[in-house]
Amino acid sequence: MQSKDSRLRVRRIDNITQVEFIDRNILDEGNIQAIAEEIARLIESDPSPRLLICFQNVDHLSSAALGALITINNKVRDRRGQLRLSNIDPQIQEVFAITRLTKIFQIHETAEEAIRSFKPA
Amino acid sequence: MTHDQQPMTESASLSVANDRVQIDRAIEQVAAALDRFGYDKASRFAVKLSLQEGLANAIFHGHKDLPPATPVRLEYSVSPSEVRLSISDQGPGFDPGSVPDPTLDENLERPCGRGIMLIRSYMTEVSYGPGGNRVDMRYARPSAATSP
Numbered sequence: 001m002q003s004k005d006s007r008l009r010v011r012r013i014d015n016i017t018q019v020e021f022i023d024r025n026i027l028d029e030g031n032i033q034a035i036a037e038e039i040a041r042l043i044e045s046d047p048s049p050r051l052l053i054c055f056q057n058v059d060h061l062s063s064a065a066l067g068a069l070i071t072i073n074n075k076v077r078d079r080r081g082q083l084r085l086s087n088i089d090p091q092i093q094e095v096f097a098i099t100r101l102t103k104i105f106q107i108h109e110t111a112e113e114a115i116r117s118f119k120p121a
Numbered sequence: 122m123t124h125d126q127q128p129m130t131e132s133a134s135l136s137v138a139n140d141r142v143q144i145d146r147a148i149e150q151v152a153a154a155l156d157r158f159g160y161d162k163a164s165r166f167a168v169k170l171s172l173q174e175g176l177a178n179a180i181f182h183g184h185k186d187l188p189p190a191t192p193v194r195l196e197y198s199v200s201p202s203e204v205r206l207s208i209s210d211q212g213p214g215f216d217p218g219s220v221p222d223p224t225l226d227e228n229l230e231r232p233c234g235r236g237i238m239l240i241r242s243y244m245t246e247v248s249y250g251p252g253g254n255r256v257d258m259r260y261a262r263p264s265a266a267t268s269p
Contacts, residue, residue, distance in 0.1 A: 067232035091166045098242045100224045
């Protein structure tokens with residue numbers, strides 16, 4: 001259930017939880033923590049989470065947001081779930097490459113491609 | 122000089138406290154200066170990201186044990202060829218060499234420690250003051266030495 005203060009759009013289609021960000025800039029440490037906690041609740045509510053995080057509207061991402069994504073990835077893995085990222089702006093994609101986080105995240109160009117990549121739960 | 126001419130350098134000194142509005146305003150003020158000098162989208166991204174990370178380090182790490190209203194000092198100058206940023210905090214300082222390399226395999230899943238390496242990646246020069254509580258950054262405009 002999303003609260004009225006949620007910074008996320010959440011949809012659940014075919015047992016895949018799809019998350020989009022409302023904000024174009026994911027920089028604020030307080031907001032990042034709230035977003036991470038909201039996604040953590042989504043993960044914990046699913047015994048085998050299949051989570052797609054779509055960055056369609058995002059222009060800027062801080063290192064704190066990258067840290068939150070790593071924590072989310074660890075939580076998904078702990079529940080033997082699957083995490084995919086999609087629609088990342090080329091400049092932000094470069095940030096993932098510089099930090100070598102492309103090695104731990106499965107990143108897809110489009111949400112459709114990411115959805116096709118999920119293994120059956 | 123007529124009113125239509127671009128000044129050679131635009132500079133300012135700002136106090137920034139642990140307040141999202143102040144942080145955003147400072148970042149947008151610098152970004153607006155880049156726009157006035159005709160810097161492109163990639164330069165804007167590089168400077169905004171480095172400024173965000175530098176301010177976050179100063180405010181959330183340097184001032185971790187200080188009252189939220191304690192300001193950090195941002196000084197910047199923007200010219201047709203380069204951007205200079207200097208961020209000073211009132212904290213105890215830190216040793217930038219002590220931050221583990223986040224790109225090593227064994228550190229990839231650590232959730233923190235990427236701000237400094239991003240600044241180093243996107244800025245042309247980065248140096249720290251002797252007390253470890255000031256960072257100076259320079260961004261040279263790609264294919265610079267040209268007018269905007």
